[in-house]
Amino acid sequence: GAGVSQSPRYKVAKRGQDVALRCDPISGHVSLFWYQQALGQGPEFLTYFQNEAQLDKSGLPSDRFFAERPEGSVSTLKIQRTQQEDSAVYLCASSLRGLRGTEAFFGQGTRLTVV
């Protein structure tokens, strides 16, 4: 497609359940980012990939969060043993090259609700 696609758009998980969120970046985009946006807040950085290499995972809040991009295109963000504080919108963005000065294109996000 023409833009960044994320699925599912909405996910309700029971506390303790594992979830997997998918991101399809724009074809040919080298860089891929995951952000977490809590209600009433701005997006907060989680992790960054350049092709298949995860170059920065400093924003992942705990070891329950794991992201991968094995073939340098589609990425999956996995959250194990979900907690209520994980409820948020998870945004994926991609850019053609590195971030500085290059426009990042965002998907519509996945709204995760942990009950």
Place this chain on the structure above:
Amino acid sequence: AQSVTQLDSQVPVFEEAPVELRCNYSSSVSVYLFWYVQYPNQGLQLLLKYLSGSTLVESINGFEAEFNKSQTSFHLRKPSVHISDTAEYFCAVDQTGANNLFFGTGTRLTVIP
């Protein structure tokens, strides 16, 4: 450490009136500055950015922002708003050496007919 402050969480304004959405940042190194807009049920879209050169940058839909280094500000302005400008606006900083954008908490602009 860096931070981005958007002092106004909500800004209501009448149609055709001017508007200013404020953004201040703190950073010890050089930064690139961005404004993103999020329309209802849509993803974030880049509105405009400052990288270098002229401190006044403009978007295609009439918004402009001015980088003020001494005041560490990057306020967004439009002389006459339209109903279609109703959206959430996020200021963001891209700091030298970082791999990510650092966002403010957003300002919800509501244009009243």
